[in-house]
Amino acid sequence: SQTIHQWPATLVQPVGSPLSLECTVEGTSNPNLYWYRQAAGRGLQLLFYSVGIGQISSEVPQNLSASRPQDRQFILSSKKLLLSDSGFYLCAWSVMAGMSSPLHFGNGTRLTVT
């Protein structure tokens, strides 16, 4: 069966510090991978998605970036965090091209920027 691992679970970082969140998927090949952010009390915001190695689509202009160095690895980064980057970051995967199949989420990383 497929599993998705996301770490760390919680993170407290000062403003201006760098960020690296990692996500890996097991049990499937060529997954579509996604990064979402959920601000407190708000809905899910799609940040990036990837349909293959090195292929990244950005949905929202921001100081975040994403990379997919391996088929089942997705990394979310920032060079300098802002207070507004605080939130619950969720990695997700799906099996089909496009988004017509359901997404399966990792456990999330709760980021607090102080």
Place this chain on the structure above:
Amino acid sequence: QKEVEQNSGPLSVPEGAIASLNCTYSDRVSQSFFWYRQYSGKSPELIMSIYSNGDKEDGRFTAQLNKASQYVSLLIRDSQPSDSATYLCAVFSGNTGKLIFGQGTTLQVKP
């Protein structure tokens, strides 16, 4: 008009009752519809998928889709306190090729 709309709630039902959660969407060419459950502080968990008009049942959950009315709902029979969570409706838009999430409805099941 939001692409996917849900009443934020909270929707409060007594234990054992039927909880009815509703979702409307704006894109007429939407193809796939999903319900997720999100407990406080946790990530969303897929509980139902529905792709064609009508009802789809899975245990205590029934998803209902009416494409003509652009409406999808989730019924939870014999509601339990453990069902207390936020329920997210997600709609795949054929126009944009994206999965759009609603803001979620908070359900409270009181013992």
